[in-house]
Ligand SMILES: NC(=O)c1ccc[n+]([C@@H]2O[C@H](COP(=O)([O-])OP(=O)(O)OC[C@H]3O[C@@H](n4cnc5c(N)ncnc54)[C@H](O)[C@@H]3O)[C@@H](O)[C@H]2O)c1
């Protein structure tokens with residue numbers, strides 16, 4: 168992992184993703200908004216580039232010869248030429264297909280991003296071996312069951328996928344398997360090629376009027392449903408999370424698992440493989456099914472207990488199965504399902520059309536490039552997806568959030584021992600109209616990075632806070648007024664700590680800093696009980712003083728002696744001639760001598776220098 172920032176040395180707001188050691192541009196990039204052109208423009212450009220690009224060789228670039236200054240992307244499985252061309256415009260691309268787990272671990276510490284399909288296991292060992300450099304894993308496809316998401320999150324590595332480009336391919340393949348199975352196409356083809364003419368043996372079953380139960384009514388499931396309705400089938404679906412309205416719109420009834428199991432003539436699987444769906448079709452489920460049911464699986468092998476399916480086929484409960492996916496891929500040569508006479512198989516071809524592979528390659532290349540640039544990925548799997556318009560609106564508040572976190576932690580005496588942080592957002596927006604996950608992550612980043620060696624980003628912010636025992640709670644104050652501006656102010660409070668600037672402790676006992684965005688610029692507007700108003704740029708001196716004439720001049724002339732430019736100055740007082748807090752924004756960092764001189768000014772009771 169790269170060296171931690173010095174306690175008081177974060178000046179630029181870094182990208183949401185941790186910096187790479189080789190990609191200087193990304194290291195210094197500020198929070199970037201997704202500056203995406205219209206998707207068609209990307210596709211067009213990609214296709215044009217692809218036409219000119221040479222076909223990828225098995226290993227086209229050596230990591231050792233990577234040009235400095237560009238990130239390195241390891242493509243570990245075959246990716247379409249259009250995607251590779253996009254990647255090459257931005258990064259050093261190493262296409263090394265078929266790496267052993269050892270070779271992958273050996274290479275990964277030299278890579279900023281890794282792109283895989285379903286054939287590469289990206290386990291905890293890979294993240295550990297990366298030494299903190301791997302920032303993005305791109306899954307060129309939908310299923311991310313081959314990526315250890317918990318390990319990725321813990322390592323602050325963003326996982327993105329290509330969720331849409333192969334939907335139609337998978338649906339078409341599902342329908343192809345359904346019809347091929349019903350018509351015994353594969354078996355009849357093999358028989359004829361073996362010189363036989365078995366017209367009586369290969370009598371199929373018709374599809375029209377039959378009930379098809381779709382389990383998992385997501386992107387692929389709903390496309391299969393549309394097509395099956397075109398074949399005259401009665402389509403029902405089970406999906407605990409799907410919208411009944413969406414199902415109704417395409418003439419599909421959402422039903423319970425029980426009803427799907429007991430009434431279907433055909434069952435087609437389209438859910439992800441998760442702990443909840445693992446071996447979902449097991450002995451118990453098969454026992455409930457109609458005798459002679461037919462099963463299609465283009466989802467994941469693991470959702471079926473394969474031994475139970477063999478038993479159900481042998482007993483006749485399941486008349487036929489058509490499988491594109493297997494628990495272990497490739498399956499062993501003696502796999503009973505693959506060899507079963509009533510089973511039609513394909514070697515995980517559901518995404519393997521020319522069109523789908525080109526689309527997936529472009530989709531994943533754009534997602535990985537965007538993520539490496541520090542943009543928030545729309546297809547992030549282990550981080551909140553923040554729509555571009557929301558992000559653009561929140562951008563100045565994101566900067567404010569990180570700076571408030573960074574200021575608050577610098578006010579803690581000793582810089583550690585933080586257990587409880589309360590963040591308050593005051594806004595005229597309804598709570599469900601304000602997504603604060605990004606702001607919370609940036610406050611966490613501001614709080615934790617200065618006191619640890621961890622790079623905090625949107626991916627690992629909550630995990631990092633939890634791991635360090637920091638409890639961050641959020642509160643909303645609903646204001647009257649126009650919801651035009653998303654947030655009026657943000658307040659960050661750290662409880663149960665002492666402050667090196669005791670005036671920062673509010674009446675209720677917490678270190679308190681509050682800020683607003685004014686004309687797009689973040690401002691500090693409150694410290695402890697004192698109202699101030701200073702733009703959060705450069706560095707900041709906070710002084711508590713007796714409120715009396717000449718104080719601004721005294722401090723200003725000490726700074727002037729060292730040619731320190733004052734950008735902002737603001738005095739907040741509780742009552743005239745009592746105590747006041749002066750906030751002074753400075754462009755340069757004053758020397759220790761100058762800071763000491765400020766402290767020696769009579770009437771200055773306490774002061775602190777803070778980097779923003
Ligand atoms: N064979 C292939 O080459 C191929 C190609 C594309 C997708 N896939 C696989 O197909 C599956 C679906 O992909 P998608 O793009 O439609 O994903 P998706 O996320 O759009 O849809 C999955 C659906 O499954 C539902 N679901 C989750 N748990 C469920 C449960 N316990 N019971 C029923 N439904 C449940 C979800 O609510 C969701 O609607 C994935 O497993 C994906 O990996 C395979």
Ligand SMILES: O=C(O)[C@H](O)COP(=O)(O)O
Nearest residue numbers: 284285307308309310518
């Ligand atoms: O989940 C997916 O996208 C499909 O299973 C495709 O996997 P593949 O990229 O390995 O073909």
